[in-house]
Amino acid sequence: MKDRLKWILGILVAAFLLLTPFLFSDFINYLVATLLINMLFATATWAIFHQAGQALFAIAVIGGISGYISAMLNETISNNWVTMAIGVAASCGVGMFFYVVAARVRGHIQFATVNLAFIFVFRYFLVAFTNVTKGIDGIKVKYFTPESFFSTIPHRYWVVLLITVGSLALIYWIMKSRFGKIITLIGRNTDLAASVGINTRKYLIYSYLIFPPFIGLAGVLYSHFLGFISPDTWNPDLSLIMIFCSLIGGSTMFVGPIVGAIIATGIPLYFDVTAEFRFGIVGILAILIFVFKPEGVAGLLGRLFHSTAPKIERKGAAG
C-alpha cells in the first residue's frame, strides 16, 4: 500500500511538471522553472553543507561566477551549451579554492567568516570590474542555443526541467553510493572516519570538486533561462535561503531541501509579501522548524505517511 501511494504521488508530480507548459500561463511556467532551479541549488547546498559537513555557504558566489563566466563568454562563443559547460567547469575551480582555504583555516567560525566576506564582496568585485561585468547594469544573456527555438518560456522550461531532474537524480545516486556514505560519515564525525582508515582529505577534495559544479549548473541555468544576469541576482540572501531550505524541509534526508525549496519559494508568493520580507519569513520559519521540529517538514510528512499507511492497510484488510 505504501509503495502504491509513493507511485501515485510520483506520477502526480511528474504529470504536473510535464503538463505545466500546456496547462498554465507563461508566468506559472516561469515560477515552476525558478522553483526547479532553486531545488537544484538547495540540494547541492544540502549535499556539501549538511552531508559533507563543510561550512561552505558562498552559494551566491559559486553560482554567480559560473553564470557570469558563461554570460561573458557568450560574446565570443556563440554556442551557449559550450559556454555553460565552461561556466560549470569554472565552479570546480571555485570549489577547489574554497577547499584550500578550508584546509588551511582552523575552525568553522573562521571559514564561515571567509564565506561571508566573499558573499558580500562579490557585488563590489562585479562593480569594480565594470568594463568586463557591465557593473550594476548587468549583462543581457543569450537564451539556450538555438536561440530562435528557445525564445519562448515553455521551450526553456523543458531545458530547465530536464537538466534539473537529471542533476537531482545524479546527486541522489552519488549520495546513495559508497562515496556518498563515506562523505556523510566524514560530515558526521571526521575523526571516526579517519580512525577506520578513510583518507578524509581525499574525500573532502572530491566533495569540493563534485558538489560546487551542481551549484554552478544552477547558476548558468538561471542566467540563460532569464536571459539576464546582474549583481542583484547573486545577493547574500540567496546563500542563506538555500541553507534555510534544508532546515525547513529536513536536513537528514534527500527530499528535505526539495520540500524546503518548494516552501521557501511558495510561502512568500502565497502571502504576497514584498521581496525584503520574503527572506524574513523564510528565515523565521526555518529557525522555528529547526528548533522545535529538527526533522523538518519532509520528516513530519514522512512520519505522517508511515503512521497512516498501516491504518489504511488494516482498514483494507478488515473491509
Added chain:
Amino acid sequence: MVYDIMITALSLAGIYFLISFGVTLLYGVGGFPNLAIGPIGLTGAYVTCSALRANLNVGVCLFLGLGTAVLVGVLIQKFVVEPLFNSLGGGDRGRIFVIYGTFGLCLLFPAILQNVFKTTMMNVRLPSLGIYKILHTSITGYQLLSIGIALALFVVPHFIFTRTKGGTKVRGVTQNAFLSRLIGVNVLRIYTVTAGIAAATAYIGAILWGEIFSLELGSGTMFTLYGFMISVMGGLGSIYGALLVSIILGLSTSATSFLIGGVFEHIITTLILILVLIFAPRGLIPTKREV
C-alpha cells in the same frame, strides 16, 4: 597626501575598533558569534537621527539611540542567540547556527529599518566639535573623538578585567563558563551585560561613522562584516588583536581609497583576510579561550 592617508587611517581604525570591539567581546566572553551587532548599532543611530530631525535635545537624542541599541542587543541575545546556541548543546555546531540566525537578522534589519523610518539614508547632524590642524592636514573633532574612544576602550577594559572583582568573574566565564556556574557566578547575567556593552559600542561606532561619512540601510551589514573580519584576523576574542587589525585595515582602506579608488576597499580587505588566515589561521594574536 601621506598625512591625509595617515589621519584618515587612524580615524577609520578607531571606528573599526569600536565596531569590532562588540564582536570580540561577545565572542571572547560567551563564544557567541552575533552577526546582528552591526544592524543593532545602526538601529540606535537611526533612532538618534530621527530624534535630531525632530529637534530634540542632543543629549536626549543620544540617550534614546543608545538605549534602543542596548535594548535591541539584549533582546536578540536573550531570544535569538542563546536559544539557538543552546538548542544544539553549544560548541561549534551551536555557533554555526547562531551565525545563520543572526545573519538572517542582519539581512532582515534593512527592510525593518526602511519600513519604520521611511528612508534609506540618514545623516547624523551632531553639533560641530571643530576642525584642527595636525601634521599639515586637517582633522575634524569627531575623527579625533573616534581615535580617543577607541584608545579608551582599549585601556579601560584591560583595567576592568585585571583589577576589578567583576572583571575577574568575566575572565573566569571566558575561560570556563561551566566551572564558573558551578561556583555560583551568574553566567547569564554576565552574557546579558556583555551583549549590552557590545550593542553600546556598535552604536557609538555607527554614530561616529554617520557623523564622519553617512549612514544607509546597508551600513549595518558592512559594520558586521568588518567587525567579524577584524575579530577573526586579530584572533577571535582578542582585544589586542582587534586593535592591531583595526589599524592595519584603517591604513589599507585609507591608502586604497586615496590611491586606487573606494570600490576596491572591500576587495583589498578580503584579500588581507585570506592572507592572514592562510599564514596565521588562529589570527594574529590568538587567545587561549576554552570552548
